[in-house]
Amino acid sequence: MNRRDVIKTGLTTGGGLAAFSPKGLMAATTERRRLDSSFPKNFLWGCATASYQIEGAVKEDGRGATIWDVFSHTQGKVANGDTGDVACDSYHRYRDDIRLLKDLGVGAYRMSIAWSRMFPEGRGAANQKGIDYYNRVIDTLLAAGIKPYVTLFHWDLPAGLPGEWRNRDTALAFADYAGFMAGKLSDRVRHFMTVNELRCFTDLGHLQGIHAPGLKLPPAEVNQVRHHGVLAHGLGVQAIRAHARAGTQVGLADNTTIYTPVIETPEHIAAAKKATREMNAMFLTAIMEGRYIDEYLGQEGAAAPKVQAGDMAAIGSPLDFVSLNVYTPEWVRADDSPKGYAVVPHIASSPRMASPWLIVGPEVAYWAVRLVSELWDPKTLFISENGASADDPMTNGRVDDVDRVMYLRNYVGQFRRAVAEGYPLKGYFLWSLMDNFEWADGYTKRFGIHYVDFATQKRTPKLSARWYREVIRRNALV
Structure with missing residues (x-):
């Protein structure tokens, strides 16, 4: 008899009225709730960072300049004139950061390689000191x-590549780099x-101009940049498979826009x-279907x-897994238009975290997993990013970020629903x-579960770190 069967029969086990005591009822209810919030035995818990956001050491050991070095040093592009020159100094403090990971009890760490540490100009001779550094981190x-x-x-494109993502050759250079690293x-x-968030490094950098390289291109050029981005991914997959050891798994991390139903009804x-x-x-659909769909081509x-x-x-x-970066929903409803749907705009009263764009809608966590699964049937799904910015005041050496814990608890609960319904979410x-360099927001927005004093580089666990440690320990929603 398994433990769920014990719960079902436990109120009469042993006979007599004692089985119906308040204490017995409470114990059974607690056990039922614990089981109902659990994740599968081998579910993978981890944390994520990115090279430019944490490493610093931008001019050390042969690293070449990136478009984010150029962009952040251009007046008016990043809040307060902040740069990633030092960031969290993780290039020198990676051992301390790995101790933070071990203290949490995570099974995995999502990190990124700085392309320009490996190939300072994006191509050419490899930089042995860069190879040595990442070997040390991984070991x-x-x-x-x-x-x-x-x-x-993860966005830190070597500045030495001519034309950057406007140039098709950048996709070929990425494939060479990806094969080398594999x-x-x-x-x-x-x-x-392969790549992180296609929509961000293409559209934010080349359509809206708010990220590096800060361009506002016409539609045809933006679409070509997008194409070069997905092409880099695809050529990168092929290069990794050609050079990696047998059994290596390949995917991508994408911030697919998830359109979340306003009401959970069939229409x-x-x-x-x-x-x-x-x-x-232009992004995940093209990757998963191997074509640009007619609706997109007709629209453009x-x-x-x-x-x-x-x-x-x-x-x-073909991919071994798809990873999704999930933060905020776009609400959608059925209507009688030719498309059959209408996007419901966010309004001033929409709940949000410290970043204005970060609308709180936990249901998107469930629908991200379900919709991607039902549309394209990936073998395996991971959530490669989920988190929230918060104000994080420190009081007497503590950061009690209850708002972040609220956000995480509700989103993890929705991921747990997807797992319980059988969708292939594995981590x-x-x-x-x-906390780290948050792109155009500089150091004004904090997303970490460890507080970083950027003047001293001291790391302090927040309440959210203690919460996440307990989630991992129990392998269950807390």
């Missing part, structure tokens, strides 16, 4: 019992993610699925991307291990 992680999940591109690391790294669910497929047509017309022979086959290279990486 220290493994010694601590923590599996590295490596992202190869050859060097796949004896110890078993999971590679709104169908609208959410249709919107998620169509509104991600003459501005549609120029595609060369073999591009879509590469872009659609969760909390963003982030510690």
Whole structure:
């Protein structure tokens, strides 16, 4: 008899009225709640960071300049003139940060490689000091019992690549770099993610101009940048498979826009699925289907991307897993329009965290897993990022970030629902291990579960770190 059966029969086990005592009822109820909040035995818990956001040491050991070095040093581009020159100084303090991970009890760490530490100009001769550094990090992680999940591109593009993402050749350069890294690391790294958040490094950097390289291009050029981004991913997958040890797993980390039904009824669910497929047509839809769907091509017309022979086959290279960065929903409802759906805009009273864009909608966690699963049937899903910015005042050496704990508890609960319903979610990486350089927001927004005093580099666990440690210890929602 399993423990769930014991609970079902426990009120009469042993006979007599004692089985119906308040204490017995309370114990049974507590056990039932514990089981109902649990995750599968081998569920993977981790934390995530990115190279430019934590490493610093931007001019040490042969590292080349990146477009974010250039952008952050351009007046008016980043809040308070902040840069990633020092960041969390993790280049020198990685052992301390791995101790933080071990203290949490995580099984995995999602980190990224700084492309320009490996190839200072993006191509050419490899930098041995860069290789040595990441070997040290990975070996220290493994010694601590923590599996590295490596992202190869998390926005810090080498500035030496001519034309950056406007140039198709950048996708080819990425494939060369990805294959090289797979050859060097796949004896110890078993999971590679090609790129992080296609929509951010393409659209925010080339359409809205608020991220590096800070451009506002016309639609045709933006679509070509997007194409080069997904092409880099696809060519990267092929290169990793060609150079990695047998059994290496390959995927990507994408902030797919998840259209969440306003009400969980069949018509709104169908609208959410249709919107998620169509509104991600240039990114995850193209990758999972190996083509640009007719709705996207018809919408863009003459501005549609120029595609060369073999591009879509590469872009659609089969993946071992898909990872999703999940923060905030886009609400959608069914309607009578030709599309069959309408996006419901966020309004001033929408609940949000410290970052204005970070609307709180825990249901998106469940729908991200469900919709991606039902649309494209990936073999395995991970949540490669989920977290929240908060004000994080420190009082008497403590940061009681109850608002972040509220956010995380509700989102993890929705991920747990998806797991319970049988969707293939196998792991969760909390963003982030510690406060860091938050791109155009500089150091004004804190996402970490460890507080970083950027003047002294002291790390202090927040209440959210203690909460997450308990989640991991129990393997259950707390």
